[in-house]
Amino acid sequence: MRAHTIPAEGADAGIDLTGLDPAQARDWLGRMLLIREFESTAGPLATSGAIPGGMHAATGQEAVAVGVTSVLGPEDVAAASHRSHHVALAKGMPPRSVMAELYGKATGCAGGRGGHMHLADFSVGFDGSNGIVGAGLGIALGAAFAQGYRQDGHCAAGFFGDGGANTGRVWEFVNLAAAWKLPLIVVCENNGYAVETPVGDAMAGESVADRASGFGLPAVQVDGQDVAAVHRAAAQAADRARAGEGPTFIEALTYRHLGHDIGERGQYRTTEEVEWWQSNRDPIARMRAALEKSGDLDEAGFAELAAAATARVKDAVEYAESSPLPDPATVADGVTGIPLQLRGTQ
Amino acid sequence: MRAHTIPAEGADAGIDLTGLDPAQARDWLGRMLLIREFESTAGPLATSGAIPGGMHAATGQEAVAVGVTSVLGPEDVAAASHRSHHVALAKGMPPRSVMAELYGKATGCAGGRGGHMHLADFSVGFDGSNGIVGAGLGIALGAAFAQGYRQDGHCAAGFFGDGGANTGRVWEFVNLAAAWKLPLIVVCENNGYAVETPVGDAMAGESVADRASGFGLPAVQVDGQDVAAVHRAAAQAADRARAGEGPTFIEALTYRHLGHDIGERGQYRTTEEVEWWQSNRDPIARMRAALEKSGDLDEAGFAELAAAATARVKDAVEYAESSPLPDPATVADGVTGIPLQLRGTQ
């Protein structure tokens, strides 16, 4: 498979805003800023130990989450991978409940039981991050099955990475969705690496999208650093899904600006490569530039969006820090709906 | 996926013998006859209970096994599925040891421990049938890994069915083989049905071969009822493998003349369809006709091959029937190489 490196020099970084409502476009930019701010804040907190355990930052991949969820309502479902803060926030989870979960606090979305790989909020249709590579797509598959069964006009989006495209479960899920024409949007966030393994070392073939098309569903590759392009692909996919025409596969070419996890110090990619993506294909800078060019955003407008993001994340941290810890005595509560009648407390 | 039905009327059933050594071609016919005779004999013995448990007959699929194994030597490996008598015999397993295993006798290839889904003979490079759909390919993958590691010029063939093409493991195996350029021949015996499920109900997409090509290896579809065509495709694949160029995917379109298992009485396919395949695409009749047409076989020659097959299978039955049962006291012997120090015999 083609290595995931720097596109040909001079490739256009401009974003086509044709047909977009400027207010909506600004909203996307705001959401991307929120995600960026969240990751920039949470990362160091995880490094310092304030947030226990590590985390996988999605910095750089904001446009994929925002673009895909831009076509989903609260009754549409998204489910994602181990790297999912962006999807959770884009789908509408309150930063407070995400941050508190990272902190392991009782007010977190899982009461502190889950951690950063186990975020969910059913009221906004976010059916969960997932620590198992490829597994989030399976949850979305099931959501789509329920939606298709009810023919309720809703759809589900499942996210996974390029590394996930090597797991058997992902292709079982894609096959079942295609065979049963489920209202599923399959989203592969191809950020070029699975931990330290370049996509080309792990997969042969043309592209993930090409691989997917053999499973009998439309499969497209989009620029994952262009929120408008992702939005358009997702809109088509959602239309297909809602019309009962079955699933669509979207391979979004993206890049993570930071390490696989907080604290990573790998040597598997060059500083030039990272900097190229940061400088030339930053989804936020590109969208900002496009909106400024089209006259739909000025400096003050951007500052306002940025300030709002900063404020919300600051609030989330304060909330998380001042929240109570879960009660240790509850550790084995609520494992099942009926009592398990076990013996031996210890 | 295209339903697996009767080809367009008038499609040519002739077999192209160009470039084949007549002696070799007759040998293939003999092998196919042996398989046919084996299945025709064992089936009723299973129905009557002389052979305990059921069995999956490969009647109709002889050419796939004989064509693929025709390019393999004893140090090349084959591993197969739950439907594998044909591969086992084509790879060179003595009918005696296969039949005795079906009978559950001590002289069977697994000492009666395995049964018809667990045949193997390492001296001829048959690394096992497999009761788990898709799993035989994994064993062949591992054999190919070892061969590739040693660069010994050998290769491995793994067989599975159209139903197996829906399992995740098959695509993990294919992906790994392609990524690592292993000397593997991936053989999908597409006989149109997985138990009672038509291939078109279970898979979307163009064809299994098309699906495979997305994994970055050459993938071809061949007429699985034409032993010469299978042989040519396998020869190319083996050449690639031995030259270190990596795996090849072969989808062989074939048909099982009998039910999924002995005793099946499903209504999932029409009598016409079954009869069409039996009458128009029988791999044995076609090869016989081609050899007679080319003057490489006469009635007596055919009768001789058929008689040899009959004699070998008869001998196998006699051998199996007169063989001793395994000693019940040995039931838990040889589970591991070191003693497990377990307590409590019962």
Place this chain on the structure above:
Amino acid sequence: MTTPASKRTTLSRAYRDGLAEEMARDDRIVVMGTDLYERGGHWAQVTNLGPQFGRDRVRNAPISEAAMVAAGVGAAMNGLRPVVDLNFLDFAFGAMDEIVNQAAKVRYWWGRPVPLVVRGTTGFAGGGAQHNNPIESWFCHVPGLLMAYPSTPYDAKGLIKSAMRGEDPVIFAMHKMQTGARGEAGGPDDLVPFGQAAVRRPGRDVTVVTYGVMAPKSLAAAERLAADGIEAEVIDLRTLMPLDLDTVEESVRRTRTLVVAAEDYRHGGVGAEIAAAMQETLFRELDAPVLRIGAPFAPVPHSPVLLDALTPGADDVERLAREVVKTRQ
């Protein structure tokens, strides 16, 4: 407990009838698996449900256990009550992450119920080692799962009905050799609760706790013991999670002896937990060690003579019951 609707039937038919009754009253129930619609499954467990409920509710699936179970989990999180029918419970190996890391954990994290049933036929029979793995103890070691293992038509029906009205992921095991086991089944309102063992036969001399195919074998042993004046109390657990140790304890307090009879490997099976727990609770009350019946530790062989040698029988129950009774004297 049985209503007038009770009738003699088989275990697999009773399961099917229970499922059909629940499907009729709750259209959130869907069943998926390979070869269900026409064939009715490989164990006649859903015969005719296809035509009765249609292709939307009785879905033939591609051979992709991970996808089926994942679809079941996601659908259960989103308002359906799916039954994933694996035909053979062994095929759960291909969906283990989906069962253990997904289905079982969702409620713990997010309080979201996962009303999913994963059904499979299991237990020793012909078919070889890959189709006969005893794995019930695995599922009993996973917090978040329930585990049913009915031994009678009545329980198969009553337990599937309870499972379909519950909120938890359930592994539903049925023994191959009991597919055609005959008996009464309950009516539409005869639910069997999870976590409530059944005393199949009262007795004062020795308690035999069992489940699945060993339940009838234990009863047969009890008959033979009774001929010699030894009265065994036979307790059928019916569900292995929850595990009704209260009923066992109460019985052992009377009999002062216990034999655990399972077909599963003796080493490390559910019987180990029962023995360990009972010696803890009843150390001073036990007149003899808790003995366990279970298979020798080997893959399941094909040859019937070997399979017989591996499979625990009524003889084994009888022998160990006599042994504990003798120890006491």
Place this chain on the structure above:
Amino acid sequence: MTTPASKRTTLSRAYRDGLAEEMARDDRIVVMGTDLYERGGHWAQVTNLGPQFGRDRVRNAPISEAAMVAAGVGAAMNGLRPVVDLNFLDFAFGAMDEIVNQAAKVRYWWGRPVPLVVRGTTGFAGGGAQHNNPIESWFCHVPGLLMAYPSTPYDAKGLIKSAMRGEDPVIFAMHKMQTGARGEAGGPDDLVPFGQAAVRRPGRDVTVVTYGVMAPKSLAAAERLAADGIEAEVIDLRTLMPLDLDTVEESVRRTRTLVVAAEDYRHGGVGAEIAAAMQETLFRELDAPVLRIGAPFAPVPHSPVLLDALTPGADDVERLAREVVKTRQ
């Protein structure tokens, strides 16, 4: 037993050194897994082996656990001695069929050795429920597998060396919190045999049998008990299959009491088998019931306060040891 080459090191480094020594003497050994070559694995378990042995022998694999293990099984059947490194043992869920239905059964059917090691880091730590499943008891319930669970650098090195020279498929578990556990490691010829427990501390009053991370915790408890004049004998099993019950039995015959200390869920863990087996064998010799330490039955939580509440500690060992000693008096 240690040769002059012994030196203080860590558990993961000792594992690596043992593997490296075996790779140097046997070129049939290959290691595969994700992120091994450059990163050295997620637990520093193969640091620098990549550069040392080259890309052919230390293979970065795509994320495809079933494929890795299947490749390992097939290669082991064909002359190699592969190590499949899963990084986290939990990822075995994605390769369960390959482990249970393939690796474990080949020898039983065909007498063909499958010298395969599947290594994974396990045990409770941060990372959440999907990365901390205790599943050692599962593998101990599968005929055909061996199971190593070293608690010291010496054993990690000695056991991987034995595994690489053996003929059986081995599940090789290492506890997350012991990745950096310090201690001596043996030299090139210091193999630790499977199925031989180590008496870590002699004692006359109570036997504590343990493994993995609970071994040091049990030793800490023993120190505290000793301060009160209670001498605990601490036995580290080192391998769970084979399970060296002879050493345990011999000890319990002297101490007449037994506590089993595992981190795994108390319900249905390996401790259940040990308790069940010992009360069978030593019914008349035991002065108190066999007590078990293990985690409450819940998925592993993220929040450190909850994780602490779930994780058994030295306190628990101390408490139960005192309890059995008191029961006896």
